[in-house]
Amino acid sequence: MEKLRVAAVGAGYFSQFQYDAWSRIPEVQVVGVCDQDTSRAREVAKRHGGWEVYSDVLAMLEEARADVLDIITPPSSHLALIRLAAERGVNVICQKPFCKSLEEARQAAVLAEQSGIELIVHENVRFQPWYEEIQRQIAAGRLGQIYQATFRLRPGDGQGPQAYLERQPYFQKMERFLIHETGIHWIDTFRYLFGEVSAVYAELRRLNPAIAGEDAGHVIMECAGGVRAVLDGNRLSDHCADNRRLTMGEMTIEGSEGVLVLRGDGTLGYRRHGENLWQDIDYEWVDHGFGGDCVYRFSRHVVDGLMGRSRLANTASDYLANMNIEEAVYTSAREGRRLRVSSDVCGS
Numbered sequence: 001m002e003k004l005r006v007a008a009v010g011a012g013y014f015s016q017f018q019y020d021a022w023s024r025i026p027e028v029q030v031v032g033v034c035d036q037d038t039s040r041a042r043e044v045a046k047r048h049g050g051w052e053v054y055s056d057v058l059a060m061l062e063e064a065r066a067d068v069l070d071i072i073t074p075p076s077s078h079l080a081l082i083r084l085a086a087e088r089g090v091n092v093i094c095q096k097p098f099c100k101s102l103e104e105a106r107q108a109a110v111l112a113e114q115s116g117i118e119l120i121v122h123e124n125v126r127f128q129p130w131y132e133e134i135q136r137q138i139a140a141g142r143l144g145q146i147y148q149a150t151f152r153l154r155p156g157d158g159q160g161p162q163a164y165l166e167r168q169p170y171f172q173k174m175e176r177f178l179i180h181e182t183g184i185h186w187i188d189t190f191r192y193l194f195g196e197v198s199a200v201y202a203e204l205r206r207l208n209p210a211i212a213g214e215d216a217g218h219v220i221m222e223c224a225g226g227v228r229a230v231l232d233g234n235r236l237s238d239h240c241a242d243n244r245r246l247t248m249g250e251m252t253i254e255g256s257e258g259v260l261v262l263r264g265d266g267t268l269g270y271r272r273h274g275e276n277l278w279q280d281i282d283y284e285w286v287d288h289g290f291g292g293d294c295v296y297r298f299s300r301h302v303v304d305g306l307m308g309r310s311r312l313a314n315t316a317s318d319y320l321a322n323m324n325i326e327e328a329v330y331t332s333a334r335e336g337r338r339l340r341v342s343s344d345v346c347g348s
Contacts, residue, residue: 004303007032007064007090009057009081010072011040013167014095017290018072018122021299023048028303032064057081061088068093068306070122074170075100082108086115093302095122097180098316102323106345109316119316120302125185126192126313127297129285130247130262135193137260137281142270144257146194150230151186153249156238161210163235177213178204178233179329182248186231187221187329188314188322193253195224197325199340202333207236219329239264246291266292320345 006028008018022028034054035041045051054060061069061084069085071078071094078099085092092112098121099105112119125131137143157163164171174181179202191197204217219231238244241264251262258272260281268281286293305312324345332339 003027003029004306005029005031005065005067006070007034007060007066007068008070008072009034009060010095011035011037011044012072014290015044015072017295018070018299019044019048020289021296022070024296025300025303027307028299031066032060034060058084061085061090066090068302071095072122079104079108082119083111086111086117086119089115089117091118091120091306093120093122094316096184098319098323102320102327105316105320105323109320112316118306118312120305120312121314121316121319122298123185123188123314123319123322124294124298125291126189127301128247128294129283129292129297130266130268131189131193133268133281133283133285134251134253134260134262137268137270138193138253142257143253143255143260144273146225146227146253146255148228148230149190149194149251149253150232151189151249151251152239153182153186153231153233153235154237154239154244155235155248156244158208158211158215158235160208163208163210172211174211174213176330177211178215178217178235179219179326180213182235183219183231183233183329184322184326187325188319190221190223190229190231191321191325194227194229196321197221197223197229197341199338200325200328200332201338202329203336204330204333207234214333217333221325241265246287248291317345 004027006022022030030051032052032054033041033044034057038055041053045053068091071081075097078094082092099108199222202219204214206214207216216234221229223229239250247264253260261269269278270281271278304310325341328339328341
C-alpha cells in the first residue's frame with residue numbers, strides 16, 4: 001500500500017504528541033518538518049530518525065510532494081497556511097483554536113470546499129478513550145433518559161504570575177482563553193455525547209490578573225432531547241489525580257437509570273438508580289502521550305478517513321458548529337442572558 005505523505009509545520013510544545021503519533025502509524029511517511037526556528041525542527045527530525053527539515057513552508061509543500069499538511073502553529077497563521085496548501089491540492093489537519101476567529105474559520109472552510117481538499121480540525125478530546133466508552137454506555141441505554149451532565153475543568157495550572165509560562169506562554173496573552181482555547185474541547189465533546197446545542201447561558205470571569213483572558217466560569221448548554229450539559233471551568237483549582245492533565249477534570253452524567261462518573265485517573269464508575277453501590281466500568285486504554293493517547297487515536301482516525309475506510313469527524317464545515325456555539329457563549333456572558341444558537345454556521 002502506498003503511504004500517506006505527511007508534512008508538518010510547527011515544533012512547539014504540543015507538536016511532540018503529533019510527531020509521536022505519525023511515527024507509529026505504518027501507513028504514514030513523514031516527508032518534512034518545518035519551523036521558523038530550524039533548531040527545533042532539527043531536534044524533532046533527529047528524535048524520529050532523520051526526517052527532512054525545512055525553514056520555509058512553501059518550499060516544503062513544493063519539494064516534499066505531501067498529501068497532508070499538519071498545521072501545529074498558533075491561530076494567527078492558520079488561514080494563510082491553509083490557503084497555501086489548498087492552492088496546491090494538499091489536504092490539511094489544523095490545530096485548534098481553529099483560525100483567529102469564526103469569520104476566518106468560515107473562509108478556511110470555503111477554501112477547502114472550492115479546492116476539493118479535506119480540511120480537518122485537530123480536535124482530539126472526543127477521541128480520549130473514556131469519552132468513547134461513555135458514548136458506548138449511552139448508546140447501550142445504560143443511563144436511560146439522560147437528564148444532565150457536568151464537566152468540572154480543574155487542571156490547577158493557572159495560579160500566579162508564572163502561570164502557563166513553562167509550557168505554553170502565549171496562553172497569558174489570549175484575550176479569549178478559557179472557552180476559546182480549552183472549553184471548545186468540551187463544546188465538541190458535549191455535541192459528540194449529547195447531540196446538537198440549541199441554546200447557551202454563560203458567566204465568565206478572570207481570576208488571575210497576570211493573564212489577559214477569562215480563566216473561570218460556567219456555561220449551560222441545552223442539548224438534544226432536553227439534556228443540560230454544564231461546563232464548570234476553573235483553571236486555578238485542581239482535582240484529585242496523579243496527572244491532572246490526563247482528564248483535566250471530572251465528569252458526572254445523570255440519567256433515569258443511573259449515574260456515570262469520570263474520575264481524574266481515567267476510570268469510570270456507574271451507580272444504578274436507587275442503589276448505593278458503585279461499579280467500575282472496565283474498558284481498555286493506554287496511558288501514553290496526552291489524554292489516554294488521544295492524539296494517536298485522532299491521527300489514526302484521520303488516516304483511515306483519508307484512505308476511505310471511515311467518515312471523517314471534525315472537518316472544517318462540521319467544526320464551524322463548535323465555533324458558532326463558542327461565539328454564542330461569549331455573547332451570552334457579555335450580555336448576561338440565555339442565547340439561542342443559530343443553525344446558520346456559514347453566516348450566510
